[in-house]
Amino acid sequence: EAGVVQSPRYKIIEKKQPVAFWCNPISGHNTLYWYRQNLGQGPELLIRYENEEAVDDSQLPKDRFSAERLKGVDSTLKIQPAELGDSAVYLCASSLEEGRNTIYFGEGSWLTVV
């Protein structure tokens, strides 16, 4: 069975430019997460979806970040405009449903803002 798929794997952009990341969760997983991992730190949750509904976006910087999960499957995370401090790994993850199920991570999208 395919795992969580993310693209692009690597992206280098200039500050003030937009960038978008795409995620395809494990088939059948209703819950989708976006995490951000800064260098040398553990991941931190940005947003969590239950199907197509964003149920926890309290840590998402809404002035420049947006996310969507149309039809409750794939998801896109966008940053516009990007800042130098946005350089990080953006991890998508999924689980069967809300609660204590195991969360599976994709390989991440590595963003460098120059």
Added chain:
Amino acid sequence: GNSVTQMEGPVTLSEEAFLTINCTYTATGYPSLFWYVQYPGEGLQLLLKATKADDKGSNKGFEATYRKETTSFHLEKGSVQVSDSAVYFCALHGSSNTGKLIFGQGTTLQVKP
């Protein structure tokens, strides 16, 4: 709030040495506990988990026991290999914050031949 604290790294060991990476947590209720591993240039992979007190999670020679009395979930391996070199993250999934994994800061393990 819930939190996870890991021992600081890097941890440098010779091949076949015994490994312990300490992890303690603060949480209300009865969280589930996890160890994730991140190899260079890759995403997080679940290594093992334990969902209730006294449970022992194990995988690939690694093991960790959920100790509620000491709020700990230390990772151990009897004989490490060079291929175990990676960053290890302890995490909890609290009963009061469903859906949200909280991670420690990670511990880098370097195993030398």
